[in-house]
Amino acid sequence: MALNDRLTGRKPPVPTDAANGDGRNNGVRPPVRGGPLPGQSLDAAPSMYSVKRDDEGTLNPLDQLKVDLHRRLISRLDLDALERIKSEAELTSQIRQAVLEFIREEATPLSQRERDEIVEQVIYEVTGLGPIEPLFRDRTISDILVNGARQIYVERRGRLTRVNATFRNDAHLLAVIDRIVSRVGRRVDEASPMVDARLPDGSRVNAIIPPLALDGPILSIRRFSTDLATSQLVQNGTLTAQMLSIFESCVKARLNILISGGTGAGKTTFMNALSSFVPAHERIITIEDAAELQLQQEHVVRLETRPPNAEGRGEVVARDLVKNALRMRPDRIIIGEVRSGEALDMLQAMNTGHEGSLTTIHANTPRDALSRLETMILMANSNLPNRAMRDQISSALHLIVQVARLSDGTRRVTSVTELTGMEGDVITTQEIYRFARRGISPDGVVLGQFESTGIRPKFLERLAVAGAALPAEMMGAGAW
Ligand SMILES: Nc1ncnc2c1ncn2[C@@H]1O[C@H](COP(=O)(O)OP(=O)(O)O)[C@@H](O)[C@H]1O
Ligand SMILES: [Mg+2]
Numbered sequence: 001m002a003l004n005d006r007l008t009g010r011k012p013p014v015p016t017d018a019a020n021g022d023g024r025n026n027g028v029r030p031p032v033r034g035g036p037l038p039g040q041s042l043d044a045a046p047s048m049y050s051v052k053r054d055d056e057g058t059l060n061p062l063d064q065l066k067v068d069l070h071r072r073l074i075s076r077l078d079l080d081a082l083e084r085i086k087s088e089a090e091l092t093s094q095i096r097q098a099v100l101e102f103i104r105e106e107a108t109p110l111s112q113r114e115r116d117e118i119v120e121q122v123i124y125e126v127t128g129l130g131p132i133e134p135l136f137r138d139r140t141i142s143d144i145l146v147n148g149a150r151q152i153y154v155e156r157r158g159r160l161t162r163v164n165a166t167f168r169n170d171a172h173l174l175a176v177i178d179r180i181v182s183r184v185g186r187r188v189d190e191a192s193p194m195v196d197a198r199l200p201d202g203s204r205v206n207a208i209i210p211p212l213a214l215d216g217p218i219l220s221i222r223r224f225s226t227d228l229a230t231s232q233l234v235q236n237g238t239l240t241a242q243m244l245s246i247f248e249s250c251v252k253a254r255l256n257i258l259i260s261g262g263t264g265a266g267k268t269t270f271m272n273a274l275s276s277f278v279p280a281h282e283r284i285i286t287i288e289d290a291a292e293l294q295l296q297q298e299h300v301v302r303l304e305t306r307p308p309n310a311e312g313r314g315e316v317v318a319r320d321l322v323k324n325a326l327r328m329r330p331d332r333i334i335i336g337e338v339r340s341g342e343a344l345d346m347l348q349a350m351n352t353g354h355e356g357s358l359t360t361i362h363a364n365t366p367r368d369a370l371s372r373l374e375t376m377i378l379m380a381n382s383n384l385p386n387r388a389m390r391d392q393i394s395s396a397l398h399l400i401v402q403v404a405r406l407s408d409g410t411r412r413v414t415s416v417t418e419l420t421g422m423e424g425d426v427i428t429t430q431e432i433y434r435f436a437r438r439g440i441s442p443d444g445v446v447l448g449q450f451e452s453t454g455i456r457p458k459f460l461e462r463l464a465v466a467g468a469a470l471p472a473e474m475m476g477a478g479a480w
Contacts, residue, residue, distance in 0.1 A: 073102055073118075095123050130176045131165035132221075142223045143264070148216030149173045158409020170216045177207045177219050191310055198290040222264070230273045238266065238403075239413040240450050243433055247401075251277035253466035254356030255398040255459055260369035265403045266411035267360035268292055268336065274358055278332055282356075285325040287318055288336030301328065318342035319380070322349065335359040341380030343373055350396035366400040366417040370427055387425050394419050394427045398459055406437075406446045413450075418457050432457050 099119045103110065110118070129136055135144050135154055143155035149167035153160050167173040174188075181188050181195050184205075188195045193212045197205050199221075209217040234241050250257065251274050259274075261267045275295050278284060285301045286293050293302075303325065308315035318335065319342040325333050326349055335346055337360045350357050363369035370393060377389050384392070402415040416433040432455055437448040 073099060076102070092123055095119075099123075128176075129180065130172060131167055132176070132219075135163065135165070136221070144219075144221040144223075146173065146217075146219040148213075148218065155409075158405070158411070173217050173219065174209065177209070177217055180205055180219075181207060192307075196290050196307075198292055204290055204292050230276060233270070233273055236410070238270070238411050243413065243416065243450065247274055248277045249463045249468035250399060250459065251275075251356065251358075252279065253459075253463045253468040255462065256350045256355055256357050256396055257359075257399045257401060258369060258373075258397055259358070259360040259401045259403060260363045260366060261360070261403040262362065262364060262405065265405045267362075267403055269411075270401065270403050270413070271334070271358050271360055275334060278356070282331035283329065284332045284334060285328055285330040286334045286336070287321045287325060287342075289318070289339075291336075293334065293336060295334075301325075301330075319345055322346055326354070330354060331356070333357045337361065338373070338376060340376055343376035344380035344382055344392075347373075347377070347392050347396040351392065366402055366415055366429060366431075369400055369402075370429075390422060390425065390427050394422050398462075400429075407440070408444050408446045410446065418459060420458055430455050430457075 096119050100115070103115055103118065132144055132146065132152065135141050135152070141154045141156050142158075143153075143160075145153040145155075145160075146167075147153070149170050149172060152163050152165055154163055155161075167176070177188055180199070181197050184197045184199060186195045186197045188207050188209055190211075193210070194208045195206070199205060201223075203221055203223045205222075206220045207217065230244055233239060234244055239247075247257075257274065259267045259271050272293050272295075275284070275293065275297075278295075278297060280297050280299070282297070283299050283301070284295060284297055285303065286295065287303045287305070289305050291302055291304050303321045305318050305321060306314060306316040318338070318340070322333065322335065322342045322345040326345075333346070333349060333354055334357065335342065338346060339362070346357065346359060361369050361372055363372050373393055374386075374389055377384060377392070382389075397419050400415075400417045400419070401413055402417070403411060404414045405411055412435045413433070414435045415431055417429050417431050420428045420430055422428060431453050434451055434453060435448055436451050437446060439447050441447055
């Protein structure tokens with residue numbers, strides 16, 4: 001079926017129609033008018049979300065007609081087909097054509113101007129994110145944070161700044177939020193005022209609206225940049241080349257690695273980078289709340305948890321997925337972030353031969369990460385005594401990598417800590433690398449350098465046994 005037909009929900013025409021027909025299908029597009037006038041942004045154009053209402057709050061008949069038409073149009077458009085069109089000009093022209101035809105079929109008494117307006121609104125509806133649209137297209141922006149209609153912040157190269165744009169009002173912002181999340185099959189309304197979703201490009205979206213958010217709808221878009229390759233992490237000072245090559249060996253030698261850090265510290269990004277070292281012949285299963293990992297390997301099975309539906313049923317938590325993944329003959333299990341009971345299942349899996357797993361945890365120090373793991377094990381309703389719990393942890397996990405977002409916006413691996421065993425009831429650890437801060441320069445740059453602590457990691461033997469290539473500097477005597 002031609003795209004244009006799918007857009008309008010029309011049956012494909014039989015070929016003879018096209019030959020002697022009205023010329024719709026011969027590739028000639030109807031002349032296009034409309035579009036924002038020079039100097040007039042779409043955002044400033046009148047919109048369905050700001051149609052005038054009389055005092056009773058009802059619409060005048062013409063506005064009502066426009067609203068109806070608009071709604072039916074949107075429900076008939078094949079948004080998936082639209083999403084696959086890469087060229088913007090092509091997209092716009094396809095929508096315009098489909099909409100004009102739809103309006104023609106309707107035989108509604110609309111002036112040319114009103115028709116153009118509807119065309120514009122639909123294009124905007126399908127493609128537009130209102131005032132954040134240009135921000136969204138700007139690839140140098142990593143995060144877009146909207147605090148109600150009037151406040152929009154962006155993060156660029158690690159720095160948060162407020163931008164001038166605003167939404168018209170909270171209803172406008174809500175409409176944009178709705179547009180974003182409904183396209184990925186989620187919804188946000190009073191019954192479910194919080195939503196966490198992933199956009200087709202991998203960006204992660206969170207929205208929370210009143211009454212939970214006190215000052216209007218809040219939208220947080222965190223772009224997951226796929227282009228932070230391992231080499232860029234070295235270039236931008238996240239870690240040194242030597243550290244990276246050690247991590248490469250650790251991943252290949254199937255060490256279980258926990259990446260710890262605060263929100264936005266770069267945990268997911270770092271885990272994604274580490275995952276690139278998993279050999280291509282292994283079967284990888286990923287488990288995430290909102291899939292954002294972008295694994296390069298071919299043999300990857302991606303699982304995503306599911307929130308409960310409006311009636312509170314149908315929830316599938318990470319723990320269920322971990323248990324299921326174990327029955328899928330995984331070589332590696334990668335869990336986006338451990339938050340709760342799944343931590344226990346993951347540790348048990350690591351202890352029973354599923355080694356080489358990677359996951360992240362929200363914690364401020366490696367010690368904090370360990371105590372959080374304990375709390376999570378408790379959430380799994382296990383009756384493990386403390387000592388047994390710590391045994392599980394210390395025998396399962398090999399490395400904790402602490403990442404942080406420093407005050408100047410840079411991300412650093414601030415500590416690489418090895419778990420070495422137990423002493424009495426306490427898990428013993430040793431730090432192998434750290435980022436030593438030396439202060440802050442007058443222009444706000446955090447000064448410091450990566451340091452090897454000089455301790456020889458226990459995992460070196462493991463790396464050697466696994467045949468992982470050791471970095472040359474680690475082979476020489478006295479390197480540690
Ligand atoms: N090492 C890094 N260098 C530069 N930017 C980074 C780095 N790690 C993450 N980022 C950026 O920081 C933001 C948050 O990263 P993410 O990995 O999602 O954090 P977390 O998982 O810890 O919440 C993203 O926009 C990402 O592009
Ligand atoms: Mg993350």
